[in-house]
């Protein structure tokens with residue numbers, strides 16, 4: 001069916017014609033953009049017409065960094081986000097324990113001691129009386145620190161005698177007993193949690209998809225593993241996958257994927273294997289982001305290095321050898337420098353055009369802006385993190401370094417390609433949370449009044465580009481996706497209000513009117 005959008009504000013993302021009033025969609029593709037009169041002239045009796053005055057139409061929003069199936073699983077987990085005390089977290093765990101059979105794991109997410117009135121980190125003592133027959137693992141908002149009860153520690157084999165795994169840390173009391181707080185230990189604990197079945201993962205993918213479409217997201221770049229790929233592939237086989245998924249995989253899975261016909265840069269138009277995903281360091285909140293100079297609040301620490309320089313380069317070469325590119329997690333400034341070094345080293349051995357990306361880039365060393373540009377590496381950032389991170393960053397990194405923290409405008413000014421995502425389930429998938437953070441640089445309470453380093457604020461157009469044209473380029477799909485250009489696939493997001501007319505604090509609560517993938521309606525506001 002043909003579709004016409006009329007009388008709207010259309011941001012095309014196409015530099016030859018950035019703004020228009022209408023779009024005509026035929027056979028799942030953009031047939032024309034133009035004035036309302038021009039689009040109206042193309043309509044026939046069978047055209048479905050949407051008159052959308054006061055709305056903002058954009059190319060389909062792509063969330064360029066999240067964990068999609070995990071997000072779907074998370075939607076069913078104990079939600080500890082935004083709670084203001086340990087007591088409030090305990091209440092949620094108590095409710096969950098009452099609903100589960102003995103022995104079942106209780107998994108929660110999103111606690112953040114920085115916003116608690118308790119002013120302390122939690123321990124197993126805060127959980128043991130609540131759920132004596134359930135192992136409990138509560139993941140911090142950063143995803144890297146876990147809070148466990150005694151039963152979970154017992155099942156995971158964490159005792160006084162346990163030696164810290166490399167790059168990880170078990171917090172202990174003065175006598176060496178683990179207190180129920182472990183950093184970078186989640187993978188080890190997850191080994192003893194029964195994994196979700198394929199059916200459960202597929203249900204999670206569909207739950208995540210419904211939520212994504214509701215928030216105007218037509219495509220995602222997901223950082224997960226073959227198990228999640230299988231769930232998405234199963235959904236696609238059953239004709240249930242509507243969103244476009246650019247999938248990354250860890251380097252250890254590249255060979256196994258290939259043996260099954262899943263190759264870098266290949267797939268369907270709904271699900272493809274995009275890049276190899278690596279980790280260079282930890283996070284800001286856990287104090288594990290790798291820094292050039294010591295932490296301001298703890299001069300004995302510079303963070304955790306996940307891989308040595310040669311290990312990192314080896315893994316980058318795995319991607320290049322298979323004809324692909326890499327996406328590397330780097331939050332601290334030294335981690336980013338190390339990633340650029342590894343990429344530069346690997347490219348000497350495997351020349352040719354690459355579309356590599358560094359994930360997060362929360363703190364930049366000023367010397368690295370130019371390297372991003374000359375190496376044409378994408379900075380893949382999640383503005384929404386700023387809401388919770390800015391004051392933590394001031395404390396841990398100090399004001400001088402923070403000048404180049406979350407420095408998206410500087411990146412653009414220096415000619416760096418910048419793309420945006422949510423990092424769901426670390427944050428919610430709603431892209432307008434990141435629009436708000438990128439454009440206002442304030443937290444939900446509107447602080448600081450002029451924005452945090454307001455010189456780094458972005459315009460609406462810059463923010464939309466980071467959610468549309470740039471992720472299309474990163475996926476090597478800029479010929480089909482990323483802008484409303486005649487001939488491209490009709491992935492379209494319609495916001496219920498023209499975002500350009502809103503106050504910053506109104507952005508996160510603005511609804512989506514319509515989400516279209518390939519000219520098919522994936523969501524429509526009631």
Ligand SMILES: [Zn+2]
Nearest residue numbers: 065066223423
């Ligand atoms: Zn992530």
